[in-house]
Amino acid sequence: MRTxxxxxxxxxWAARTPSAPYAAPSLEIEGFIxxxxxxxxxxxxxxxxxRDDPRPYIAITIDLERAGSPWRIEDPAxxxxxxxxxxxxxxxxxxxxxxxxxxxxxxxxxGSV
Numbered sequence: 001m002r003t004x005x006x007x008x009x010x011x012x013w014a015a016r017t018p019s020a021p022y023a024a025p026s027l028e029i030e031g032f033i034x035x036x037x038x039x040x041x042x043x044x045x046x047x048x049x050x051r052d053d054p055r056p057y058i059a060i061t062i063d064l065e066r067a068g069s070p071w072r073i074e075d076p077a078x079x080x081x082x083x084x085x086x087x088x089x090x091x092x093x094x095x096x097x098x099x100x101x102x103x104x105x106x107x108x109x110x111g112s113v
Contacts, residue, residue, distance in 0.1 A: 001063050001065060001093075002063065002064040002065050003061050003062065003063055003064070003093065004035040004036065004037050004061075004062050004064055004081050005035060005036050005037070005038075005039065005042045005059045005060070005062070006024065006033060006034065006036075006059070006060045006062055006087075007034075007036070007042060007045070007046055007050070007057055007058075007059055007098070008024060008057065008058055008059075008060060009053075009055045009056070009057055009058075010055065010056040010057060010058050010113075011056075012024075012025065013058050013060070013095070013113070018089075019089065020086075020089070021068065021086035021087055021088050021089060022060070022086060022087045022089070022092065023086040023087075027085070027086065031084065032082035032084045033082065033083040033087060034080065034082065035062060035064075035071075035080065035081040035082070035083060036079060036081075037078075037079040037080070037081065039059075039108065039109055041079055042059060042106075043098075043106040043107065043108060046098065046106035047105055047106050050106070051104045051105060051106070052104060053104075054104065056097070056098075056100075057098040057100075057106070058095055058096060058097055058098060059095075059096050059098050059109055060092050060094070060095050060096075061092070061093050061094035061095075061096070062083070062087055062091050062093070063091045063092075063093050064081060064083070065091075066088060066090050066091035067083055067085075067087050067088060067091045068085070068086070068087065068088035068090075068091060069083050069084055069085025069086055069087065070083075070084045070085065071083040072084075094112065095112060095113040096109045096110055096111065096112055096113060097109070097110035097111055097112075097113060098110065
């Protein structure tokens with residue numbers, strides 16, 4: 001199993017069709033779904049891009065070996081996989097709340113959704 005995380009606003013996750021493969025909005029806009037390896041790095045990424053966005057977020061854990069779409073790591077640090085297509089439901093192995101501080105910082109993963 002080769003796992004990674006994908007951060008998604010809770011409202012976007014709730015609006016998906018649960019039985020269909022997951023396709024983040026970035027798939028249509030950029031051609032891939034952004035992922036991040038490691039919970040600590042996921043929080044740092046969330047702070048960089050979404051700290052000022054007050055919406056609740058969730059993190060989905062994805063088994064890249066079961067994603068059903070091609071993926072590759074293109075960053076020099078080797079921690080940001082991109083999935084080039086929808087993610088099969090069977091590849092989503094966990095869905096967790098993301099905790100935040102009062103100032104908007106992302107502080108860690110919480111309980112299951």
